[in-house]
Amino acid sequence: MPELPEVETTVRAINGFENSTLEKIVIHNRNLRWKVDKELEALVANKKIYKISRRAKYIIIKLDVYSLMLHLGMSGKLRIQNKKDNFFKKHDHVEFIFKDKKIIFNDVRRFGSLHITKNINHHPLISNLGIEPLSRDFNKDYLHAICANSKLNIKKLLMDQKKIVGVGNIYASESLFLASVNPLRPAMSLNVSECYEIIKAIKKVLKKAIKMGGTTLKDFYSADGSEGYFKLNLNVYGLEKKPCKKCKHQIKRIVIGQRSTFFCEICQI
DNA sequence: CTGAGATCCTGTCTGC
């Protein structure tokens, strides 16, 4: 489900828990994308939370010695609930319990994961991640250098988390539409000015999506229960056969790497 | 090393 803007929105919704004490974690189902560490509950009991942040699509919860890493996968979401409201929903897998409230991790498809580690940067799932797209270092020269060395098409390259993090299926399609670049273009065929258009488009799309609370297509809700309204700004994603907003030609849907990809054949060359 | 394809899981929607 969640790409960078949805994860960022979720982090902002729970960062009020910074400086709170995590009384305990209760795990109802350890069988997430990876089995949750047996020691995890014991290591986090009654620890203060120093910082809640985001790296790529991971939510990082910094405790004293350890940090928690939470990935929402395709269908994961958090829900803040009063502790005394003791109800459950189907697919509630983990509860983070505080004095008066709790944060619940719900994930239908269980592609999400929860990890504990001493040094985030050394964790194998983090250490190989690529550049943050909203950082200054993500510029046209950087992208052009990556493209020049890749045999992937540009859509696949943008979604490769080892190269650029946070861009998923929705925002890859949307960014390429804004940049007027065909998703099937071999990355190595792109010149510097096309790379410039792409990085501008990615930054613009992600920033706007964060501002609007992410994209709720079906079931994304932030931890405070709010929907994301970026859906209203989608130009191509999920709009097969609808008229292109620039030229009115029908939006086309194709499959790239087993993922639906939407674009305008006329505008995106 | 790179890249293509299968795979984990559950739910919903479409078409016959």
Add this chain to the structure above:
DNA sequence: TGCAGACAGGATCTCA
């Protein structure tokens, strides 16, 4: 209404 098949916002693993 039932049922098969496609599809869903991710990303790792295996194999060539």
